[in-house]
Amino acid sequence: MNILKFFTAGSVDDGKSTLIGRLLYDTDSILADQLEALQSSNRKNDDGSIDLAILTDGLRAEREQGITIDVAYKYFQTEKRKFIIADTPGHIQYTRNMVTGASTANLAIILVDARNGVVEQTIRHSYLVSLLGIKHVVVCINKMDMVNYSEDVYSSIINKYKDLAKQLKLADVNYIPVSALKGDNIVQNSVNMDWYKGESLLHFLEKVDTDNLDKSQLARMPVQWVIRPQTDELHDYRGYAGRVLSGTFKVNDNVTIIPSGATSTIKRIEFFDQFPDAAHAGQSVTIHLNGDVDISRGDTIVNASALTQDTKLIEADLCWMDGRALDTSITYLIQHNSKTTKCKVSEILHKVDINTLEKHDADEFKLNDIGRVIIKTADTLAFDLYDDNRANGSAILVDSRTNLTVGALMFRAAM
Amino acid sequence: MSEYNFDYLDELEAEAIHILREVAGQFEKPALLFSGGKDSITLVRLAEKAFRPGKFPFPLVHIDTGHNFQETIDYRDQMVERIGERLIVGSVQDSINDGKVVEQTGKNASRNSLQTITLLDTIAKYEFDACIGGARRDEEKARAKERIFSVRDEFGQWDPKRQRPELWNIYNGRIHKGENVRIFPISNWTELDVWNYIRREKIELPSIYFSHKRDVITRNGQLMAASPFLNMDNEDIVFNKQVRFRTVGDMSCTAAVESEAVLIDDIISEISASKISERGARLDDKVSEAAMEDRKKGGYF
Incomplete structure (x- = not known):
């Protein structure tokens, strides 16, 4: 079932x-x-x-x-x-x-x-x-x-x-x-x-x-938490805990860490008392890597043969969700899976009249408005385009003055 | 599912683990609210799956009304010992002694509503910024609308009209100082899902969930365990019945159901056939149509 x-x-x-x-x-x-x-x-x-x-x-x-x-x-x-x-x-x-x-x-x-x-x-x-x-x-x-x-x-x-x-x-x-x-x-x-x-x-x-x-085949796992027991018997234990967003990871797979670009191979996959050969989309697991790699929350482990987009300029559809209108002059936070970084909405390309599907030029973006914008992020996000990978092609905007979720973003193009 | 077996319990489990790890990653001082009931026991198992072999990044917090079933307290203490995690107890009796709350009087007196004050005081004392709870959306209609990350103001209040949109699997836990977030990792589970999970994982439960003989009285059409915590008088007739409890709360507000179910399998068949919902056995929800909504606005779990 x-x-x-x-x-x-x-x-x-x-x-x-x-x-x-x-x-x-x-x-x-x-x-x-x-x-x-x-x-x-x-x-x-x-x-x-x-x-x-x-x-x-x-x-x-x-x-x-x-x-x-x-x-x-x-x-x-x-x-x-x-x-x-x-x-x-x-x-x-x-x-x-x-x-x-x-x-x-x-x-x-x-x-x-x-x-x-x-x-x-x-x-x-x-x-x-x-x-x-x-x-x-x-x-x-x-x-x-x-x-x-x-x-x-x-x-x-x-x-x-x-x-x-x-x-x-x-x-x-x-x-x-x-x-x-x-x-x-x-x-x-x-x-x-x-x-x-x-x-x-x-x-x-x-x-x-x-x-x-x-289902997207692109293997992606954002790291949520690093498990480090630091006990005598588990002194060197470092497990990267996260939920596989899409695709499959197998033991011995070559992987790349985004945004650092560091590479490694999967040593072991752990799930509580089990050690499966593979981790599939939807599963929450712990991954162990070979060698010394510097990884923390907010990094994403991806399959080395299919990297994510590499840009800080993203064209996206935006649905505005706050009573206070979008302000293109201020810095917002963008939350993409386990990663949060600063960003600006640098340009409004158009707004859509969602009753007629017509596109209009627009200077302002208010509650319930939907349209195409350009987002400029402070750090690189390990993202895919929404049409290729829904789970990794979406993000939210947070207003750091109120902490409210003010926008929903669907990534449409890397610029 | 095509090439691997990932059924509905696996999916619910993976979602809950993801939420627990988000709590660990996003908050400074989270806590897991542990009542001794099956839902919070399930949360403990999920936390083991999320964080072992590491320690939990949060203590367990029990808001103790002082009117507990002894079986629940025994279970709690044994479990804490087994998992080796920290337990903090917030006591309603202390709140009464300190004059922060006043014991209710009359026949239907209960400490259930007093818990809210003790909970808020405990949150303030330890400066918890997130409290993980075992509430589910299928329990009650106000809960059906609550977010998985549910922000409370500095008075602990839930404002249903100002909830943050919660999109995809992205949870926004950013708050101002003094606010805190209630987090419900098993929001999408039903009562039956919890029982099926407990069976699959072979999780041990307090004995009161299973059929046993007990002295009870009838109150407002429901069977209540006879105890010194109920204000009983001459009109209350005590009799012995084969019963079990479907939820575990304060003894003064948790009703028993007649049941012969001694095994988890029996309970699952009983629930599948049952025509009374779980919260139907809670007097605290019967006060009005919006009872839960009002209590949540006031800071309840």
């Missing part, structure tokens, strides 16, 4: 929370006391049934206003998979929360209201999916019950969406007609849409293969 992380884009009006509530409800993931709390709540659907959307509204303000403000994480599991849902708000003023939720997802569910079809919000959400490099997309045409389960309505919406998917270069797009409210094609195949021959949403999520598209 493995884990699928997905996020849902859409607003409450599209039935996003209802869809998640339905997935949880129909997979028996709601427990009796939660259900009891739900039933005793004042919010009900028009027909008196339980409003499943309440399940995902965690904060008092969200329940009061009936909207999602922040990312909520929900968990359920079937015999085939464990699922982690990042439930994100859909309104434009919460774009940064959606970017946050999308950053860890392997798959996106985009909700389209069958009555309205592809609208401005659909374009915005799909743009964010492509920006964040999520390769798998499921477009759920929701509220099919409100359009008499019409195949024509469904077909015309997906034809329109296909143009958008092509424009955004989305790799793997799938379409499912659903009614979250009534439960059509969520867990069970719908009896109301004989014309739909595909799978229900849950069955699709259970079997979608996210490995082949998402």
